[in-house]
Amino acid sequence: MSHVVVVGAGQAGASLVAKLRQVGFDGKITLIGGEKVPPYQRPPLSKAYLLGEMAQERLYLRPEEFYADNNIFLRLGTWVREVDPAAKTITFSDGEQIAYDELALTIGAVPRKLPAAIGGDLEGVFAVRDLTDADAMAPAFTAGKRVLIIGGGYIGLEAAAVASKLGLEVTLVEMADRILQRVAAAETSDYFRALHMEHGVTIREGVGLDCLLGQNHVTGARLTDGTEIEIDFAVVGVGIAPATILAETAHIKVGNGIETDAHGRTSDPHIWAAGDCASCLFHGERIRLESVGNAIDQAETVARNIAGEDIPYVPKPWFWSDQYDCKLQIAGLNSGYTDVYVRKGDAAGVQSHWYYKGDQLLAVDAMNDPRNYMIGKRLIEAGRSPDPALVTDPATDMKALLKP
Numbered sequence: 001m002s003h004v005v006v007v008g009a010g011q012a013g014a015s016l017v018a019k020l021r022q023v024g025f026d027g028k029i030t031l032i033g034g035e036k037v038p039p040y041q042r043p044p045l046s047k048a049y050l051l052g053e054m055a056q057e058r059l060y061l062r063p064e065e066f067y068a069d070n071n072i073f074l075r076l077g078t079w080v081r082e083v084d085p086a087a088k089t090i091t092f093s094d095g096e097q098i099a100y101d102e103l104a105l106t107i108g109a110v111p112r113k114l115p116a117a118i119g120g121d122l123e124g125v126f127a128v129r130d131l132t133d134a135d136a137m138a139p140a141f142t143a144g145k146r147v148l149i150i151g152g153g154y155i156g157l158e159a160a161a162v163a164s165k166l167g168l169e170v171t172l173v174e175m176a177d178r179i180l181q182r183v184a185a186a187e188t189s190d191y192f193r194a195l196h197m198e199h200g201v202t203i204r205e206g207v208g209l210d211c212l213l214g215q216n217h218v219t220g221a222r223l224t225d226g227t228e229i230e231i232d233f234a235v236v237g238v239g240i241a242p243a244t245i246l247a248e249t250a251h252i253k254v255g256n257g258i259e260t261d262a263h264g265r266t267s268d269p270h271i272w273a274a275g276d277c278a279s280c281l282f283h284g285e286r287i288r289l290e291s292v293g294n295a296i297d298q299a300e301t302v303a304r305n306i307a308g309e310d311i312p313y314v315p316k317p318w319f320w321s322d323q324y325d326c327k328l329q330i331a332g333l334n335s336g337y338t339d340v341y342v343r344k345g346d347a348a349g350v351q352s353h354w355y356y357k358g359d360q361l362l363a364v365d366a367m368n369d370p371r372n373y374m375i376g377k378r379l380i381e382a383g384r385s386p387d388p389a390l391v392t393d394p395a396t397d398m399k400a401l402l403k404p
Contacts, residue, residue, distance in 0.1 A: 002027035003099065004306060005090060007080050007246065008106035009033025010042065012275030012295040014061045016104055019303035021070045029072045030098070032090075036077040037131060038064045043292060045134040046158045047322050050141060051165065056131070083250040085268045102270055102306050105247060105258060106299060109240040109276040109290065114150070119212025124233040128155055129240070137235065143167030145232040148221050150209050152179030154321045156237030157192060160201050161323040163235075170201045171231070173223060175208035185340040187353050188328075188365045195326060195349075242277045242288060255279060257288040262312040264302035272306065274299040282315045287333070291319045316381060317363075329370060331377035332363030341388045343398075345369055352376065354391050361385035372398055 004020060006013045009031050017031050033039065040059035048054040067074040082091040089097045111127040114120030126137040140147070145168045149156045152174030163170045176182070178189040193203055204223065212234060213220035220230045242257040253259045253267035257279035264272045264280075275295040279288040289298075294315060301313040319330040326349060337355040344351045345368070352372040353365040361384070364376030375398050379386065386401045 002101045004029050004102045004104065005098065005100040006031045006104045006106055007083075007090065008108055008243075008275070008277070009035070009039045009074070009076065010106060010108050010275065010295070011039070011061065011292055012106035012108070012299040013104070014039035015296045016106060016274060016299040016303045017067075017072050018062070018070070019300040020307060021072070023304055023307045023309070025303075025307045027101075030075060030100075031067065031072055032075045032078060032080060034077070034079050035130065035132070038062070038067070038074065038076070040131065041292075042130070043320075045131065046128045046155060047162060050134055050138060050159075050162045052138075059131070080246060083246050083271070085250050085252070085271060088270060100270075102272065104272040104274065104299075104302060104306070105266075105277060106273070106275045106295075107243040107246060107277045109242050111236070111240050112238045114209070114212070114236055114238075117211075118209065119214065119218060120236075122212055122214050123217040124214075125212065125218055126233065126235050128159055128235060128237060137233070140233045141166050141168065145169070146230060147171070148173065148209075148229065148231045148234040149237060150234060151237035151239070152176070152181075152203070152205070153183065153237055153239065154180070156235070157196065157323055158321060159235045159237060160196060161199070164196070164199045164201050165324065171204065171229060172196070172201060173204045173207050173209060175224070176205070178205050179203065183334075184365060185334070185337070185353055185355065187340050187342055191351070191367060192323065192326075192328075195324060199324060240276070240290065242279075244277060247271075247273070247277075255286060259286065263305045263310070264298060264313055265305070272302045274302045280313060280315060282317075282333070287315070289315060289317055291317070293318050316377075318377060326367055327370070329366045329373040330363065331366075331373060332361075332380040334363040337362050339388070341392050343372065343392055344394070345372075354388065356385070356388060359385055375399060375402060378402055 039061045079093040080090050081093045089099050091097050111129045149160045149172040160172050180189045208224040210222040210224050212218045222228050244254045247258045258273040260278050279286050317333050321328040334355040339356045341354045350368045352369045355363040366373035390396045
């Protein structure tokens, strides 16, 4: 009987094993996770869960009995130390070995940490990646506390929004010239800067962290402009890195993530990868997508191919972020854009930003504008690029742009 082993019990791993059973795979399946809880959603950790609006059980992607009911051996609270492609075995941290016929790596990514030399190991310094992180920092999110958010990407901004809603005094520092500089246009940065300032968040752009201050527990921070501020705790949101050590030590090809072909296979024919840890080809370029949508779609494609189908994975990039009462939805990838066109909605705070490279539509950022998000998404997937003058004209019937 064929044995498929999946290492990494996050969104991608859970999607992969469920799809294997759905498409009729009747061999043995083992899903391995380092945490002691069943696979769960991560996006709510920095939003609803941290706000206390979602119980832990509601985070679970499926009831725990689903795995037993579908003859999926769920092995939690254990870590894989080594993969041996020649022997087709994996070794756990306690030395136990199991064999596989096909192995899928869905091991996600790890948050980048601050160096200990600048106070990164002080108590009261938190990252936002898993349930343990969220549970550790939740008690600190108390009205009146002073928090420093380090990093002005989406994770940092979401944490700042939660802290502000709970009545904390929030300062956010971003070393780049503007928040969201790596991932969005200046127009989107301007939108979210104004939103956070309306909610009392102090945003310092072009200013980095020199060091955190304190003996055992963080008590303050010195910024790169010499400013010192007093804080009660800090949240670090300076990005994530793909988890590739298992692949590297197994001599599997790694670049920005574990490199996969169009079907999700790595450089070893019996090892696959999906989710945040994996890179794939998109329009001739190798990319890595950090999103729930990609984790699900890529993992399900891998499952179907393990089960004997021959389906190439076609990425359909889409992302979202919730901050205060604003829902940001993003379709496409804006890499290489030359122009951004703004379409304002009828209500305050409703607008969309349309990214073009010359005449080609690349991506759309939609703030509280789900209708134009869906229109933009469908246009991008169809390879169609409407005239920007039509996009920005309030009189344009946007739905009509979808007609042949």
